[in-house]
Amino acid sequence: MVAIMALASCNSKEKSEVANTDTAETTADTDVITITENQFLSGNMVVGKIITQSFNTVVKANGMFAVPPENQVDVSAYFAGYVKNISLLPGDAVKKGQTLFTIENPEYVQVQQDFLEAKGRLSYLKSDYERQKELIADNVTSKKNFLKAESEYVVTLAQYQSLKKKLSLMNINPNTLSGENIRSVISVPSPLTGYATTVNATKGMYLNPSDVAVTVTNTDDLHIELKIFEKDLPMVKGGQSINVRLQNDMNKVYQGKVHLVNKAINAQDRTVTIHGDLVNESDVKLFAPGMYIEGEILTTTQEHPALPVEAVSNIDNDYFVLVKENDTTFKRVLIKVGATYNGFIQILNSDDFKLDTEFLTKGAFNLITE
Incomplete structure (x- = not known):
């Protein structure tokens, strides 16, 4: 029995050594x-x-993509009226000068009529004023007649110029306006090339001059807009690199550079606005204004x-x-x-x-x- 137990112990030790190799x-x-x-x-x-x-020493910041103020326009009619026709949808591409919508109002007819009447009187009043000016120089007419002719000409000229400006704002060419082409419907053109990002107007809607009918945005100059805390302001300077990530895709990194550092601190949240540009211009087409982003501003390298x-x-x-x-x-x-x-x-x-x-x-x- 002792011999059997000793043999079993040796076999167990050998298996243990093999298992641990x-x-x-x-x-x-x-x-x-x-x-x-x-x-x-x-x-x-x-x-x-x-x-x-x-x-790199990194300053972390949150923000969004934005466009310069001159690249976004809220379009409204200068004159009140009912929307006659509009076919825009948010996202539609528009070109500068393209008609966005038309509005109608009988009062437009009166403006055109007043302009044509002022234009018709102006020729006669100008001729009479110049004649009275020559007569007064020769002491042939009274000063009263001269002042009357001058006053009527100056007042009518002011009315003519004012109405001409109104017609231009109504997108009506005063040089081609005549009694045969007076109209009650005017068109509202796009002030820039871009996209219709919001459309508030609908057909038949009454628009006041202060109502925003359409917002047009040009995204060609899309830039980075970040907010940093005031304690980080001394470390951030123009030209520093920015790593940009979308909040729904943190693995993809886009490169940017600091373009402008605001010198004023927001009193409410104690932050400073940083503006930056994307290094790769083709990346601009991937984003839209208002998209939230997370940024890392690389301030120093050691x-x-x-x-x-x-x-x-x-x-x-x-x-x-x-x-x-x-x-x-x-x-x-x-x-x-x-x-x-x-x-x-x-x-x-x-x-x-x-x-x-x-x-x-x-x-x-x-x-x-x-």
């Missing part, structure tokens, strides 16, 4: 980890050295020794790396870290390691925390 071995020193070649390859592990990496973030493990606010000792052995070492940027983390105590020291830069986390 493919696992990471930890020696009496718990900071030393042994990794087999199979583990290294199957875990896609990578070793590397400390490198010098650029670190070079620091660093390792990939994946090479460092945080355990109870202590940071560890695995330092390669030989082909199969790594040692867990406590380090000091600084800033993190673009997938790299700053190593503050890099001088503690030799230049040729190698670290496990991929696959270290699971081994360190085991």
Whole structure:
């Protein structure tokens, strides 16, 4: 019986030793980890050295895409009237001078009639004024007649010029207006090329001069508009780079540059507005005014020794790396870290390691925390 038990004990020990040949071995020193070649390859592990990496100081901000004030126009009729015809939909492309809608009002007829009457009187009154001016110079007529002719001519000329301006605002050409083409319907043209972004008017609707019927937006000069806190203002300057991300797609980054920094602080939320331009002009077509974005303004750049973030493990606010000792052995070492940027983390105590020291830069986390 003693011999049988001894034999069974030996067999169990041999099986245990065989089973552990493919696992990471930890020696009496718990900071030393042994990794087999199979583990290294199957875990896609990578070793590397400390490198010098650029670190940017980042000011984070929220905002939206916007257009300059001159690229967005609220269109209204200068004169009250009923909408006769409108066929626009939000998103329709429009060109400068294109008719957006027409409005109708019988009062338009009276303006045209008054203009034609003033135009007809003006020729006679001008001739009479010039004749009275010559007569008064020769003392042939009285000053009273001359002043009367002058007054009637000046008043009628003012009426003529005023009505001519009104007709221009009504989009009626005063030079071609005659009694045969007087009309009660006028058209309202687009003041710029762009898109009809809002359409408030409907057919038959009564429009007052202050009512906004259509909003036209030109998106060619779409720019970045961000808000930063006042404490970050001294760090932000024109020409600095901006990383822009859409709130529904944080993985895609668009490049921009700071164009203008507002010098006034919003008293309500203590923020400052930053204006920027997209570096790639073709990106403008991807966005629309009002789209919310998140931005990172890169204020300063410094070079620091660093390792990939994946090479460092945080355990109870202590940071560890695995330092390669030989082909199969790594040692867990406590380090000091600084800033993190673009997938790299700053190593503050890099001088503690030799230049040729190698670290496990991929696959270290699971081994360190085991």
